[in-house]
Amino acid sequence: MKKEEDEGACWAICPECQGRGKKSRGISKKARLRYQLAFDLFEKTKGEGAAPVYPKGHLYSCLNCYGSGLVHSDSHPVADKKNFPHVAIIGGGIGGVALAVACLHRGIPFTLFERDSNFDARSQGYGLTLQQGSKAIEGLGIFSLKEGVISTRHLVHTAEGKVIGEWGVRKWIQSDTKTSPKRSNVHIARQSMRLALLEQLGGQDAVQWGHQLVAFVACKDGVDLSFQIDGKIKNYKADLVVGADGIRSSVRTLLIGEDITPLRYLDCIVILGICPLSALEDRTSHLLDSATVFQTANGNERIYIMPYTSDSVMWQLSFPMPEQEAKTLSAQGPQALKEEACRRTQWHDPIPQILAATLDAQISGYPVYDRELLQSEMMEKWGAETLIGDAAHPMSPFKGQGANQALLDALxxxxxxxxxxxxxxxxxxxxxxxxxLTKFEAEMLERSGIKVHDSAAAAEFLHSDIVLQEGDSPRGRSLKKKDI
Structure with a gap:
């Protein structure tokens, strides 16, 4: 499938793999025999020990759809209201829109609700790096990103500018080319990613804007939902409610309250900014080639700078701070955040120049939180409701996994x-x-739980001397090796 084919295209699930992107080769004779012997032994011992698990067939990428699970269609599939549940998706961020797109391709009826009045009502974050999400977006009908920027080099510096780590295509593969689709990350503005997904739905009119969820209750034939719209209450009915409404999810609060798994402060603050390269007097630094990601640290403060678009960069400064001080600084606004960031980063070029050239309007900051991971036993008590993305498993931004996991959840x-x-x-x-839901949640929690843990650990070690250890690999990898 050619990557440029997706613009303006309609998609339906692949008939060969039923939209899963993979097919099974079946169980080999050897595997079946091994299972049968183990099962016979289990019965002879009258159930002592753990029962053997029936083997799964080896999975391979479907050749008909090249692993995406989708094929071209003359039009979008008609919603199958007779067989499929009507899904109420609460939250029009990346996870919620991705779920709507995946439902559209499968003929699953849905309604997408968002409390904001329109697409641009508030910032949906800054940039994101597609890692596992790169494969997931193909399963959502997006095979190229017009606004995406590929990085092929990652550097780690001390505050003085000494390189203490380097990896990426240009490190491992001797080549003059600046970009490669393999072993590289795609960086894109969150709003650009969100807009690309909305285009799959036919545009922004696919969203019920200005709908603030206030209540839902199970009924005989589904779930009744109540929304506040322009000061009035409006009711809807659905078969399934999915909370995709972020770290302070209304759906989660209505399900379990705030006392269970409350916000957990990770002892640091993040300050973010976007700087156009045109604002810099000197753009000759090799770090500003729109294909390099670099970070600099001193054991307390740490800044991460990545391509945002082909002609701008995004920076993320983080450092430890007591929670109340972090809240106060964040509330003081962009100017105070910028002054604090500049004061803490009088480091090697071009860091001071980038921060100084960043407009106040392009700066924000917040204390960093996550939540303790939900347990399957807790979710099994719910009815026709579930959570995805940050509503289910919020995590720190330091591993770049939040949006990636939301995309995987949706698919x-x-x-x-x-x-x-x-x-x-x-x-x-x-x-x-x-x-x-039970099977989906078990898979989601197992997959995302590792990311929540690693992201919380990163909030600690990225602001310690561990980050200054020399090595050509992502920071913290040495810790994982010690755990094995």
Whole structure:
């Protein structure tokens, strides 16, 4: 499938793999025999020890759709209201829009609600780096990103400018080319990623803007939802409610309150800014080639600078600070945040120049929080409700995993609905939790739990002397080796 084919295209799930992107080669004779012997032994010992697990077939990428799970279609699939549940998606950020797109491709009826009045009502973060998400967006019908910038080099410096780490394509592969689709990351503004997803839905009119969720309650034939719109209450009905509404999720609060798994402060603050390269007097630094990511640290403060667009960079400064001080500094606004950032980073060029040239309007800051991971046992008590993205597993920004995991959550849930709610599933009788949600949540929590843990650990070691250890690999990798 050619990458440039996606612009303006319609998609449907691949009939060969049913939208999963992978197919199974089946179970080998050897694997079946090994299982049978283990099962026979288990029965002879009258169930002593753990029961053997039936082997899974080896998965391979579907050749018909090149692993995306999608094929071209003359038009979007018609929503199958007879067989599939109607999904109410709460939150129009990246995770919520991605879920809507994945539902669209599968003919799953949905309504996408967002409390903001319009697309530009507030900032949806700054930049993001697509890692595992690069594969996920192909499963969402996006095979190229017009605004995406590929990095092929990552450097780590001391405050004086000494290089203490380097990795990436240009380190490992001797080549004159500046970009490569392999072993490289794609950086894109969150709003650009969000807009690319909305274009799959036909534009911003696909969102119910200005809808603030205030309540939902299970009823005989689904879930009744109440929204506040322009000071009035409006009711909707759905079969499944998905909270994709961020770290301070209204759905999560209505499900379990704020006392269970409350916000957990990670003892540091982040200050973010975007600087156009045109604002710099000297642009000759090799660090400003729009294909290099670099970070500089001194064991307390740490700054991370990456391409934002082809002609701008995004910077992220972080450092330890007591929670109340972090809240106070954040509340003081962009000018105070910029002054604090400049004061702490009189380091090697071009860091001071980048921060000084960043306009106040392009600066924000916030204390860093996550939450303790939810447990499957807790979620099993819920009804036809679930969470994805930051609503389910918020994490620090230091591993760049928040948006990536939200994209994977969205695709996984839509695939689960498509598989678990077919004509023969009887999901209305047995319940959508048993048919879809329990399995989806177990997979999501297992996958994202590692990222939550690693992101919290990064909030500590990136502001310690560990970050200054020399080595051509991402910071903190040596800690993982010690844990093994």
């Amino acid at each position: 996984s849930l839509a695939r689960g609905i498509s598989k678990g709610c077919g004509p023969l599933s009887q999901w209305r009788k047995v319940g959508i939790r048993e048919s879809v």
